Amino acid sequence: MAPSITRLSDTQLDAMMRAYDGAIAAKRRQTILGFAILAVAVAIAAQVGEVDLGKFGANLHRFGDYVGRLAHLDSGAIVLSDVGEWFWGLRRWLWLLGETLLIAYMGTLMGALGGFMLCFFAARNLMGSAVVRFATKRFLEVCRTVPEMVFALIFVIAFGLGPVPGVLALAVHSTGALGKLFCEVVENIDMRPVDGVKANGGSWVEVVRFAALPQVLSNFASYALLRFEVNVRGAAVMGFVGAGGIGQDLIEAIRKFYYSDVSALLVLIVGTVMVIDLATERLRHALLGLERA
Amino acid sequence: MARRPRLSADPTAAAARHPALFRRVTRARIATVLVIAAMLGLFALGIVVLEFDGRRFVQGLFRLGEFVVFMVPPSTGNWATFMIYLHALAETVAIALLGTLLAAVPAIAVGFLAAENVVPQFVIHFLSRRFLDTVRGVDELIWALIWVNVVGLGPFAGVLAVASANFGAFGKLFSEAIEAADPRPVEGVASAGGGRLAAIRFGLWPQVAPVIASQVLYYFESNTRSATIIGIVGAGGIGLHLAEQIRTLEFQHVSALVLMILATVAVIDWLSTLLRFSIIGRRETVG
Numbered sequence: 353m354a355p356s357i358t359r360l361s362d363t364q365l366d367a368m369m370r371a372y373d374g375a376i377a378a379k380r381r382q383t384i385l386g387f388a389i390l391a392v393a394v395a396i397a398a399q400v401g402e403v404d405l406g407k408f409g410a411n412l413h414r415f416g417d418y419v420g421r422l423a424h425l426d427s428g429a430i431v432l433s434d435v436g437e438w439f440w441g442l443r444r445w446l447w448l449l450g451e452t453l454l455i456a457y458m459g460t461l462m463g464a465l466g467g468f469m470l471c472f473f474a475a476r477n478l479m480g481s482a483v484v485r486f487a488t489k490r491f492l493e494v495c496r497t498v499p500e501m502v503f504a505l506i507f508v509i510a511f512g513l514g515p516v517p518g519v520l521a522l523a524v525h526s527t528g529a530l531g532k533l534f535c536e537v538v539e540n541i542d543m544r545p546v547d548g549v550k551a552n553g554g555s556w557v558e559v560v561r562f563a564a565l566p567q568v569l570s571n572f573a574s575y576a577l578l579r580f581e582v583n584v585r586g587a588a589v590m591g592f593v594g595a596g597g598i599g600q601d602l603i604e605a606i607r608k609f610y611y612s613d614v615s616a617l618l619v620l621i622v623g624t625v626m627v628i629d630l631a632t633e634r635l636r637h638a639l640l641g642l643e644r645a
Numbered sequence: 646m647a648r649r650p651r652l653s654a655d656p657t658a659a660a661a662r663h664p665a666l667f668r669r670v671t672r673a674r675i676a677t678v679l680v681i682a683a684m685l686g687l688f689a690l691g692i693v694v695l696e697f698d699g700r701r702f703v704q705g706l707f708r709l710g711e712f713v714v715f716m717v718p719p720s721t722g723n724w725a726t727f728m729i730y731l732h733a734l735a736e737t738v739a740i741a742l743l744g745t746l747l748a749a750v751p752a753i754a755v756g757f758l759a760a761e762n763v764v765p766q767f768v769i770h771f772l773s774r775r776f777l778d779t780v781r782g783v784d785e786l787i788w789a790l791i792w793v794n795v796v797g798l799g800p801f802a803g804v805l806a807v808a809s810a811n812f813g814a815f816g817k818l819f820s821e822a823i824e825a826a827d828p829r830p831v832e833g834v835a836s837a838g839g840g841r842l843a844a845i846r847f848g849l850w851p852q853v854a855p856v857i858a859s860q861v862l863y864y865f866e867s868n869t870r871s872a873t874i875i876g877i878v879g880a881g882g883i884g885l886h887l888a889e890q891i892r893t894l895e896f897q898h899v900s901a902l903v904l905m906i907l908a909t910v911a912v913i914d915w916l917s918t919l920l921r922f923s924i925i926g927r928r929e930t931v932g
Binding site for chain 2 (some may be wrong): 509514
């Protein structure tokens with residue numbers, strides 16, 4: 353038996369088709385309007401940003417040249433032909449790389465401690481006083497919205513050149529970023545342990561220590577590790593403003609056109625960042641596994 | 646009725662019943678102490694290696710306090726300077742907008758190439774992923790320095806720097822979004838006789854477009870923050886003024902500039918959140 357398909361009458365079909373066309377046209381109008389607004393914004397931005405496509409086209413080959421020069425030693429040989437010559441400063445660079453990692457580590461640790469101490473004062477469920485909460489939240493906001501480079505610039509003048517201002521800049525910025533994330537974790541905890549400790553006559557500090565802390569610690573550690581990853585990238589460019597680490601040598605090499613040094617330093621930095629990324633990812637998975645067990 | 650064991654007020658009895666819970670030295674505790682000791686040891690090493698000096702530190706704190714006092718009230722001196730700063734701020738937003746878009750367009754193409762479900766070719770997939778990782782590993786400021794060498798000082802170098810740094814991140818995010826898409830619409834298009842391009846256009850694209858749009862908006866937001874410092878290396882925007890005023894110790898200007906940046910970032914945040922919600926909301930009503 354052949355299946356029968358009931359065909360709608362033309363009038364019904366027409367009405368449906370009109371409604372469909374109307375809906376499609378409305379959606380299309382919306383899309384076109386969106387793109388028109390975007391195009392206007394881009395045109396204005398291109399004007400303000402002094403975008404000159406002609407100049408860009410004329411100069412684009414220089415990017416290729418630049419990459420080409422990065423791949424060659426001073427003698428004109430390709431870098432891979434003499435790796436020892438390419439990485440001639442490896443000893444110094446590895447030391448600086450270690451310094452960079454140490455800056456990132458100390459900045460992260462100090463930032464995590466700062467965020468840890470402040471997050472409980474900003475959490476809606478643990479801090480009763482709205483004034484304290486508001487003040488803490490605004491403070492954290494300023495810490496994380498002002499870029500770490502700006503803090504570094506100011507700290508370099510206050511504390512002198514060297515890695516110390518770099519550490520402090522990362523610490524302040526991390527305090528803001530981690531404080532907010534920690535606070536969100538704390539606001540999502542199970543409140544029953546809190547009630548339990550309170551019912552047993554526990555003080556606020558005891559509530560934090562025995563009810564909140566055990567629930568949030570692994571999340572805190574995971575966020576801090578993620579921040580460490582970000583801070584390694586940040587520490588690598590701290591040297592641009594004189595705040596220690598490998599950035600100092602990199603900016604010098606770029607400014608003085610030591611091409612093979614630039615590429616060697618970039619290889620070292622990118623490689624380190626990748627290794628750190630993989631390692632922290634492993635650690636974080638292990639931490640989350642610990643929590644589930 | 647089962648009788649519940651009575652709670653005892655005597656802690657020694659409880660300890661006798663559950664010895665494991667009351668043991669003072671456990672493996673986990675030893676591990677915790679060791680980890681904390683290692684972290685503190687590394688911290689101490691840092692203090693020595695990075696030459697933390699107590700006296701210099703305290704002096705620095707005092708100077709910092711002085712700076713903060715000098716910062717109030719924020720002021721740009723006169724209106725002409727304010728207008729210069731305002732223009733630099735507009736430049737910063739322009740750098741962020743153009744850089745984000747310039748990164749997003751090619752990243753969509755590469756994102757499709759790097760997605761396993763679109764190009765089931767291991768070599769292409771692997772190579773494009775590693776390429777994106779490398780681009781992502783280089784910081785925006787480093788890109789800015791390189792582009793300043795290529796196209797000269799000015800905001801255009803900043804646009805290219807933001808675009809290069811974001812291109813890597815976008816490519817990765819987009820390819821992940823594409824891989825997470827539901828394969829059924831694609832199969833549906835294919836079973837109705839659609840070719841590969843039609844499958845991507847009508848099966849995949851409607852699913853990933855809102856995700857991509859919302860990620861682009863999110864990055865625009867964060868690029869506005871990072872574009873404020875790109876001027877430090879001469880790639881345009883307000884960073885140049887900020888660095889200059891800090892170095893010449895004009896702290897009233899510094900605080901005014903920081904306030905201007907905070908206000909701009911807040912406005913952009915608000916706008917992009919609004920747009921993001923409207924995009925995601927629309928997807929929910931359709932899907």
